[in-house]
Amino acid sequence: MVTIYDIANACGCSSSTVSKALNNYPDVSLKTKERILKKAKELGFVPNLQARALSTNKTWNIGVLFEDKSHSGLTHHFFSQVLQGVKEQAEEKGYDITFISKSLGDDKMSYLEHCNRRKIDGVVIACIEFDEPQVQDLMASDLSVVAIDYLSDKISSIMSDNVKGLYDLTKYIISLGHKDIMYVYGHDVYVTAERIRGFKKALEEEGIPFYEDMLVQSKYGEKKDNFDAVEIILKRKSMPTAIIFPDDYSAIWGINALRSHGINVPEDVSVAGFDGVEIGEMVYPRLTTIKQNTSRMGKEASLKCINMIESKTNNNTIITIGVELIVGGTCSGPRSLDEDTKLIERMKKAKANRVKK
Amino acid sequence: MVTIYDIANACGCSSSTVSKALNNYPDVSLKTKERILKKAKELGFVPNLQARALSTNKTWNIGVLFEDKSHSGLTHHFFSQVLQGVKEQAEEKGYDITFISKSLGDDKMSYLEHCNRRKIDGVVIACIEFDEPQVQDLMASDLSVVAIDYLSDKISSIMSDNVKGLYDLTKYIISLGHKDIMYVYGHDVYVTAERIRGFKKALEEEGIPFYEDMLVQSKYGEKKDNFDAVEIILKRKSMPTAIIFPDDYSAIWGINALRSHGINVPEDVSVAGFDGVEIGEMVYPRLTTIKQNTSRMGKEASLKCINMIESKTNNNTIITIGVELIVGGTCSGPRSLDEDTKLIERMKKAKANRVKK
DNA sequence: TATGTAATCGAAAACGGTTTCGTATTTTTA
DNA sequence: TAAAAATACGAAACCGTTTTCGATTACATA
Numbered sequence A, B: 001m002v003t004i005y006d007i008a009n010a011c012g013c014s015s016s017t018v019s020k021a022l023n024n025y026p027d028v029s030l031k032t033k034e035r036i037l038k039k040a041k042e043l044g045f046v047p048n049l050q051a052r053a054l055s056t057n058k059t060w061n062i063g064v065l066f067e068d069k070s071h072s073g074l075t076h077h078f079f080s081q082v083l084q085g086v087k088e089q090a091e092e093k094g095y096d097i098t099f100i101s102k103s104l105g106d107d108k109m110s111y112l113e114h115c116n117r118r119k120i121d122g123v124v125i126a127c128i129e130f131d132e133p134q135v136q137d138l139m140a141s142d143l144s145v146v147a148i149d150y151l152s153d154k155i156s157s158i159m160s161d162n163v164k165g166l167y168d169l170t171k172y173i174i175s176l177g178h179k180d181i182m183y184v185y186g187h188d189v190y191v192t193a194e195r196i197r198g199f200k201k202a203l204e205e206e207g208i209p210f211y212e213d214m215l216v217q218s219k220y221g222e223k224k225d226n227f228d229a230v231e232i233i234l235k236r237k238s239m240p241t242a243i244i245f246p247d248d249y250s251a252i253w254g255i256n257a258l259r260s261h262g263i264n265v266p267e268d269v270s271v272a273g274f275d276g277v278e279i280g281e282m283v284y285p286r287l288t289t290i291k292q293n294t295s296r297m298g299k300e301a302s303l304k305c306i307n308m309i310e311s312k313t314n315n316n317t318i319i320t321i322g323v324e325l326i327v328g329g330t331c332s333g334p335r336s337l338d339e340d341t342k343l344i345e346r347m348k349k350a351k352a353n354r355v356k357k
Numbered sequence C: 001t002a003t004g005t006a007a008t009c010g011a012a013a014a015c016g017g018t019t020t021c022g023t024a025t026t027t028t029t030a
Numbered sequence D: 001t002a003a004a005a006a007t008a009c010g011a012a013a014c015c016g017t018t019t020t021c022g023a024t025t026a027c028a029t030a
Helices: A004-011 A015-022 A030-043 A049-056 A079-092 A111-118 A133-140 A162-175 A190-205 A223-234 A248-259 A294-311 A337-356 B004-011 B015-022 B030-043 B049-056 B079-092 B111-118 B133-140 B162-175 B190-205 B223-234 B248-259 B294-311 B337-356
Strands: A061-066 A096-099 A122-126 A144-148 A156-160 A181-185 A215-217 A242-244 A270-272 A289-292 A318-321 A323-326 B061-066 B096-099 B122-126 B144-148 B156-160 B181-185 B215-217 B242-244 B270-272 B289-292 B318-321 B323-326
Touching (some): A004 A030, A061 A079, A061 A111, A061 A294, A122 A294, A156 A294, A162 A181, A162 A190, A162 A289, A181 A190, A181 A223, A215 A223, A248 A270, B061 B079, B061 B111, B079 B096, B122 B133, B122 B294, B156 B294, B162 B181, B162 B190, B162 B289, B162 B323, B181 B190, B294 B318
Parallel strands (some): A122 A144, A181 A242, A242 A270, B061 B096, B061 B122, B122 B144, B144 B156, B156 B318, B242 B270
Antiparallel strands (some): A096 B096, A289 A323
């Protein structure tokens, strides 16, 4: 490996001068600078980032904490898009992305220690159990930390406008004539509360009374939990005319569950999702949903993290990203009384069928 | 930041001894070793990986080259799963994953130089244009390189058994009674050729003559290209009774395209995909497909890369991962003559409808 | 008791850069 | 023309660790 000393020897100058020439210091003459740069290229010099980091204390590395327990991490349909945004923006700014784990070499350690060993410049956290003590420690550290979909006064946050998302969606569904709307909400995280707020706000504004049984808890993206949610809905006194699921995948599992009970979407029940991922476009009819600007979320996260790194000030802020209503074909007007009786009959038949099996 | 010198001072010994104690060298007495370890913990010592890397020349870092032009990188439904496998296995072995890009700090550079600057220990390449000169340079370097879905004598490769995949799938479709089968194949990469081989092999074995017009070129995962492929198929003299698409997403786009022509799956035409990703399970009826063991592929890639790093021998090998036939509901027996005439009428009607619009 | 051997430890060089500060030379200014 | 200022460069310390090799001490052996 060729070092700055090799260049210095070849040029008949000192390593200090070479270093300065390579880093555009003002106190090296144009003539020697050109000589050095030429020689460096000639010898195929590649600066050693470890050595540089050792003296500058900057690694051009931003760590990404991205661990989904229930799903399989990077395959997460929503967060993988966000991560792609993080990656693109980081690369544009010259930073590399390294995943933070709980081990390094032969040792096990905390996330924070991992960052410290690697001397990571900043961290982006997404798609993780934020309550975990190790994650809290990381956020409490003096690293530049940006989280996606999580709020804390210790760090910066990037979030979609979740209140508006569910507000817009509910308003739209109401505009189609629905009054008996249910919201199957995701597991207990910050954004869930926000969305419920948006749901209630829309109802209130339209003068539709809110009852607790308009809400059913489920989990984001889980097949089983959303199938279960449908079962719970079926046990209600009346079948709602519209159901909003926690996300697009859940909505599609939900549609499948409904179908298995002889309930058609949107003829019998209107259905909507949340996220706006590709799958919503692939099912027939196209899923009505709220599209989150995932790429933008990721990019803003990177940008914010890098800004904090380079300004050396952890000025924690909340950045909200706008959302967009996607009108698909899974929401139509509510079924008529006539259709309602037919539906009830069909459901009975489906039930009988299942029992027979 | 506390260093080994701080520990040395606190213990009244030299930094050498501290280093040795921390690294389990044999020439330090148990007593002093314990004293040092205790003090290290007490002071909250965190070893500096850059400094260590500078002298050991090992960074515990494996680079990942993962750039999809047509799609959006990490959101790739197939490769993101593979990458998750890479990540999990790497972490288990104590290695971190860093994405390789064409820039670092303020400079632009080649992939190879990026690796050299960071002193990456090894590289896993996936989901990229392998013909790119920069990628070829990287593979020709003396780094430990493992590629996924690409073959070269300069590197190690991980691949599904693509021949068997398409062979099994075609055999299965034939077993349902089909003879007029088409294969919409993906763009021109190694695995595509393998799959075509498998397709032909199955036909040959079953005594079904192969004609060139049983093949249509498309692209993996692209909506437009697979819609176009369906258009081409519609222009054939006869409508095939079964169509295999390049992958699951393509298959579902294809089903949508067929539906827009009044063609139902599987009643009129049987359809199959390839990959076995989650979406195949979400559509109704469930997609018949070949499941690739993505997680295993990723893990094997990591493992192979790490083995090459640690053994310091680039013993390039090809690792083939088995595949599995998933029988869904999108393939049934071929339509009867009677159904065929009905289909033709329906297609005409659909066409007239479209023209009217 | 003298000697060979094993066990412990530390000095110092090395890894590859950055950065401060002093100095010599040149240029500008009065 | 002398003094002041600007320019160009290098010596050396430093970043935090590893690792070689020599020195010292303790112990076993003859």
